Amino acid sequence: MDFAHSPRAQEYIERVAAFVDTEVLPREREYLDALRGQADRWAVPPLMEELKAKARERGLWNLFLPDERYGAGLGVAEYAPLAELMGRSLIAPEVFNCNAPDTGNAEVLLHHGSAEQRERWLEPLLEGRVRSAFCMTEPDVASSDATNMAATAVLDGEEVVLNGRKWWSTGIGHPNCRFVIFMGLTDPDADRLRRHSMVLVPVDTPGVRIERMLPVLGYHDEPYGHGEVSFTDVRLPRDAIIAGPGRGFEIAQGRLGPGRIHHCMRLIGMAERALELACRRATERTAFGKPLANLGGNRERIARARIAIDQARLHVLHTAWLLDTAGALGAVGALSQVKAAVPAMVQEVVDMAVQMHGGAGLSDDTPLAGFLSTARALRLADGPDEVHLGVVAKLELAAYRERA
Incomplete structure (x- = not known):
């Protein structure tokens, strides 16, 4: 392979590096002081929206998506050095609307979501108006083997019913988190890689409850956080399933x-x-x-x-x-x-x-x-x-x- 950056990638590298050095790093302490000095530590300091607006105005937005309809049209190798530059600050990824797990959720919706799902969830996510979480890991099983997953997503006529408990659901603490992608067991008798489904779940759906926020070595990573979330008889229309049952x-x-x-x-x-x-x-x-x-x-x-x-x-x-x-x-x-x-x-x-x-x-x-x-x-x-x-x-x- 040729390790030289493409001209397009090089241009973005220079622009992102300049933005991180002149806009993000000089105000990082201001942001953290505001975050930790407010009464509600899960609120987002206004500075974040200010920085996001600047990045978007300069065309430094959704850089992770290779589809030019939604992002910069960069390949994975072209985006990689930009991710490195963003990694220099814990607050930089959201500034460019490139923070996890939103990036992964956006890719799922782009490649597998229906037109309705993309309109309802992908477009606000790419505009930076909402945040999201991914609910896969579970506290009661060895989640390093994902086939152990015990939470269920059972079909009931034209509905899917979710039950179970997830944890380390990154991003669930963000005040703008509006939906999660839940992965659960749908058909225990199917091939082991066709048993599970992914379901789009609005966080305000009855039966969804954030049980607690989990610290990582003492850090809560506010305002994103990592939560333990319970799902109790959560009912959603069947079309909330991404790409259909068994595709998880x-x-x-x-x-x-x-x-x-x-x-x-x-x-x-x-x-x-x-x-x-x-x-x-x-x-x-x-x-x-x-x-x-x-x-x-x-x-x-x-x-x-x-x-x-x-x-x-x-x-x-x-x-x-x-x-x-x-x-x-x-x-x-x-x-x-x-x-x-x-x-x-x-x-x-x-x-x-x-x-x-x-x-x-x-x-x-x-x-x-x-x-x-x-x-x-x-x-x-x-x-x-x-x-x-x-x-x-x-x-x-x-x-x-x-x-x-």
Whole structure:
């Protein structure tokens, strides 16, 4: 593959980088102070809408969608460096209307939604007027094996009835979250990959209840959050099912490919900023008469961080290229490789930067604690490390089994 950016991608890289550097990062502290200083921590500070309006006016909006009717028309490999730039700030993705899980939900609706579903949910989502959540993981089963899913989406005449409990439903705490995509068991006797359905559920539907918001290592990630949500005899018209009954796993596989690239590249952006902060700290702070950079093996730590970040970036860009050229099936192994490798790498780099900052690295004075929490969580989200390593090993060993 050619790692050079296309002219169109390069233009967007320059524009997004400039916007992040001049509009987002200088006002990041203002936003966080406003968020944490208000009585309702789940309210969105007005600054977010101000930044979103600026980004949209400059054509930096819905950059993740390859369909030019709705987005920038960029391929996965073209969008990947933009996701990295957005990853430099925990607030940047929403500024560009490119935050998860809305991006994945938008792709599901674009590729699998009916005309009515797209009009009702996709268009407001792409306009940034509403937010959404994805309800798949469950507290009472090992959700690393999605076929364990116990929540149900049962057909009853012209209705579908939902029952069950989901958790780690990211985005459910946002005050503008208007719908979730619920995945549940429809036909237990069907082939194991044809048993489940995805259903569009307005959050104000009777029987939907947010039981609690879950902290991640002490962070609630307000105003998005991760919730535990119960569904009790939730009745919806049959046409709330996306693409029809039994299509849940098919839809999920298509959703996860680009989403994993987006997560990995945002994480690389976090690692880059963490390394920048570490280098500044190492050169500006002195101890025992020397700059921190000259103490305790810190130069080697910085060098290894640079090498690890650059390796990871090339790995993810190659995987993005495979997605663009070979499709999801052709990129299965590579997707699992980057999903296992990148969060672990970022966790290590950010931890190094925290150590370099001492007590300040544990506080909210820098974004490092939030980065560390995010990187650790993403070793579980979208499949834990062990599942992805199992996929990589299975593919690696397949050729040897064939020879035998």
